[in-house]
Amino acid sequence: MRIEDYALIGDTQSAALVGRDGSIDWLCLPRFDSPACFAKLVGDDSNGFWRLAAAGQEVATRRAYGRDTLILESVWETSTGTAKVIDFMPPRQTHPRLVRIVEGMSGTVDMTAEISIRFDYGRIVPWGRRFDGHLHVIGGPDSVWIHAPLHLEGSGELYTGTFTIAAGERQAFVFTWHPSHQPEPDTIDPSEQLTETRLFWEDWISPCRLAGPWRGAVVRSLITLKALTYSPTGGIVAAPTTSLPELLGGARNWDYRYCWLRDASLMLDVLTDSGYIEEAGAWRDWLLRAIAGRPEDLQVMYGVAGERRLPEQPLDWLAGYEGSRPVRTGNGAVSQLQLDVYGEVLSCLYRSRKKGVPPHDYAWSIVCSLMDYLERSWNQPDEGLWEVRGPRRHFVHSKVMAWAAADRMVRAVQELGRSGPVHRWRTMRDRIHAQVCDKGFDSQRGTFTQSYGSRELDASLLLIPILGFLPPEDPRVVGTIDAIKSELMTNGLVVRYPISDSTDVDGLPGAEGAFLACSFWLAEAQALLGRKDEATELFERLLSLTNDVGLLAEEYDPIQGRQLGNFPQAFTHIKLIRTAQALS
Known part of the structure; x- marks a missing residue:
């Protein structure tokens, strides 16, 4: 990706860069200056990324921020239908989170997810386990929970999955970071967080x-x-x-x-x-x-x-x-x-x-x-x-x-x-x-x-x-x-x-x-x-x-x-x- 092929999402404590290909290639947590857990931006696939895209499509058809917000909407048009990926980081209350919601707009669209988490700027391959259908990875002081609408196959190197989204459906991924010595964070409602995030930015710019x-x-x-x-x-x-x-x-x-x-x-x-x-x-x-x-x-x-x-x-x-x-x-x-x-x-x-x-x-x-x-x-x-x-x-x-x-x-x-x-x-x-x-x-x-x-x-x-x-x-x-x-x-x-x-x-x-x-x-x-x-x-x-x-x-x-x-x-x-x- 060229530098200008990225968009920014953030929660006023950290930020992520999302490419036109649907890949998050840079994310530092819990602060802007913390070590990155996705560092492909300055390395390669082995240094961590998270791609969510229409199967077989290289880049999104179009993308834009929701009016006067920092909520990114990427539209994927395929021969069978159209889907939208909504990326945002809710204003932080406890733990930093990154939410990706896939929304069916018309027909059906086959989607693919690939997640490679690498702590310490791409250097640490974390240990992973599945717990109650969700993915938990840990490495040193860092711990991440990924609540996904599908079973993610793989091990610590790479997790992958596919699913189909139909018109009117919504499927959400929630990525939550926390210090590894603390217990699992509470779950959130992605749709509620989307509404609150939209109101936060609209209110701020008013x-x-x-x-x-x-x-x-x-x-x-x-x-x-x-x-x-x-x-x-x-x-x-x-x-x-x-x-x-x-x-x-x-x-x-x-x-x-x-x-x-x-x-x-x-x-x-x-x-x-x-x-x-x-x-x-x-x-x-x-x-x-x-x-x-x-x-x-x-x-x-x-x-x-x-x-x-x-x-x-x-x-x-x-x-x-x-x-x-x-x-x-x-x-x-x-x-x-x-x-x-x-x-x-x-x-x-x-x-x-x-x-x-x-x-x-x-x-x-x-x-x-x-x-x-x-x-x-x-x-x-x-x-x-x-x-x-x-x-x-x-x-x-x-x-x-x-x-x-x-x-x-x-x-x-x-x-x-x-x-x-x-x-x-x-x-x-x-x-x-x-x-x-x-x-x-x-x-x-x-x-x-x-x-x-x-x-x-x-x-x-x-x-x-x-x-x-x-x-x-x-x-x-x-x-x-x-x-x-x-x-x-x-x-x-x-x-x-x-x-x-x-x-x-x-x-x-x-x-x-x-x-x-x-x-x-x-x-x-x-x-x-x-x-x-x-x-x-x-x-x-x-x-x-x-x-x-x-x-x-x-x-x-x-x-x-x-x-x-x-x-x-x-x-x-x-x-x-x-x-x-x-x-x-």
Whole structure:
């Protein structure tokens, strides 16, 4: 399956990817970052999957989400009849569950089921037994019960079965995970759970009042972002997958099942602008818990409950998506210095208060301590927002975000009645601004550059007018936008920065696709500049890249016409919403 051939289902604590062929090839339980029990996505059949499909059919005829829900409906049309498979994960009450309901629509359809459960990312073949007609498998700390409408033949390697569904009939499979030391979970009524799940999503999206031609894309993006939220804590993962490659067959394969402060800060903006103050407040509270401690210990990412140790390691037994190795868990970028994160955090906390998120007792003291550290540290080189694994540099984006931090702190005093050394913060803001305009601008080419002393461009420079560092009509901003359009666009999409043998900015081999958020940045910057026709044309082009159920990955290969990177990507869907709002 191509990356875009998958759809997402989830229960706001974990998620599964369902292919057009009816196979669930990725599922981590009980959390987003837990070891997978279906890992075919980054391996092969031997690493676990669950296929439910019409016999002899390779892919479903069509599929779609139930309106404004995360319930996937795949329709299988055959010569003898039509059936629908309804896939969903009920909002969790006790144990995580995955429900697959087969519904006969017309005639009769022969269906096949194949289940191969592999705990620990496809490494552990569990022991299985049948109990009261149902299947129970266990391996180490993991245990799964499968309540099925048929007898599943086989052993721990693979379980299979066939059945016929007639018009008007329903047959349900229920997959329930629980810790192996606990007793068997209670059974559920699949039809009742389907109704409750539908009501949950419809109720959640009801505050969205956006109308117009882009409502469908925005609603699907909002639901996707909600699905990537770990509801017990409010943390938001960047994606539910690990190691989907930025270049097919390459080594740029990262684990994104963690909470990046940068992504989540942008998410908070989207939530508050869309009317979801409660979710925004839950994320703000997660943030304050996660970063509590010394300001110099601030990390760029955390686990869904605020964990700090996320050691990166390869899973050598997995072949990788289309041979893209290594498959990694954890993320080494957790230890990097990325100064822009301080700006993202301070800016989003300021904006959240402006937009109605209730104040927090000790939030301002944490904010001030972060600002004290940034005052001492903003002039250092860092790895920047792209988490480069090459030498540290004075990235212009990092400096602009430090400027944004100082600017928002000044505004918090002026507009929100906060107290602090506003004169000192104002002086810092002005000093950074002057330095960036002096050292980060190439006067010969008329454009800002990726880092001080560099001639290279970087798509993050498009944020200069969006953040308010300079007005959109400033000639330096116009020159930067035009230069990025000229030099960083490939087949109408924007790459992050130049990658070639002559540059060592990221310290990694191989190229990558176009980073979709960068193209959304360009559309938003063009809209601010008054080039609304160009912005709309680019935005519509980006919307055309969504898959059949409205999802986008991190990157896109415009040559092969394929999505790349972890999927679906929160950062991409955040920027889709922001750009739609800017154009509206």
